[in-house]
Amino acid sequence: MTTSTRGATKTPAVLVLEDGRIFRGRAYGAVGETFGEAVFSTGMTGYQETLTDPSYHRQVVVMTAPHVGNTGVNDEDMESKKIWVSGYVVRDPARVPSSWRSRRTLDEELDAQGVVGISGIDTRALTRHLRERGAMRVGIFSGDTIQDDAALLARVQEAPQMKGANLSAEVATTEPYVVPALGEKKFTVAAVDLGIKGMTPHRMAERGIEVHVLPATATVEDVYAVNPDGVFFSNGPGDPATADHPVSVMRGVLERGTPLFGICFGNQILGRALGFGTFKLKYGHRGINQPVQDRTTGKVEVTAHNHGFAVDAPLDRVSETPFGRAEVSHVCLNDNVVEGLQLLDRPAFSVQYHPEAAAGPHDAAYLFDRFVSLMEGQRA
């Protein structure tokens, strides 16, 4: 058990939404100011994985779970080397975390990494506001950065929008690296890192895959230089409409007919490579309790999500694309948003959600096995 050395801070903090709504609370984590897109996550657990998911870069995450920090921070559950959220909003922070794995409090960790947060606000009212009005820009200000409300609002309205943001290069590795297969090596996969979570190569390694993680700037030649049995495109932050380079690399992979799998941003890139559009959802899907139907089997799975954009593809028919026939393989049962795509004439598929399950239920783990089957099929 770790007890906070910081204690419950009394430093005032203000959260200002771009439409002028204001919430007042207390500083949580670092004291200062921050800006981003306000989004809410409905996960009751898994805050460490959320905070370190690079797809949250430039987003201020509002937790709908009222009590956050209960299990502190451990050294095992990070999905990348640092916290990527640009701000963190909680209602009631745990003062004394309790877990045998805890090493520090969440408050201390946020402070150590310079992440500005706010606590003690009505996160339910804030979430309802975002649900009605849509995701929007937000600023959090604490300590000396607090000015009069009009001045703070003007600052928020100057902050960059998420629509049109090209962010993969800001989070992805700059150097290639290899995640070795666990046990016998059966396949080699080139994984294009657009903001990859650590659990994803691990899930492949568990299946005998040696994963060559490549920078977001990798070319088709870089991908084939590792002599891959399959190619993977990762999750990542930003607007998929800006991801022209990965789209052209993916088209090169589809032309060659190498088995291909994409997750989240990777699904949006497959959508674009096939000629579909992408669009911004009103407030997105974030959490670990989202129902999805696999239309190829009819089975329903409960899944982890983190996306603010989606693919615009027809649900009711097979589409003709430059790479043959394609269909929507998965759909979200809450709102009919496209959650997966598959090609019928080539070994390629993707999902909009997170089968790596970090955090989240493991219902969708079969998708990694599907990728393995495609690679086995190619060898047969």
Ligand SMILES: NC(=O)CC[C@H](N)C(=O)O
């Ligand atoms: N997790 C992801 O890959 C997110 C993809 C994209 N940035 C979105 O918000 O929809």
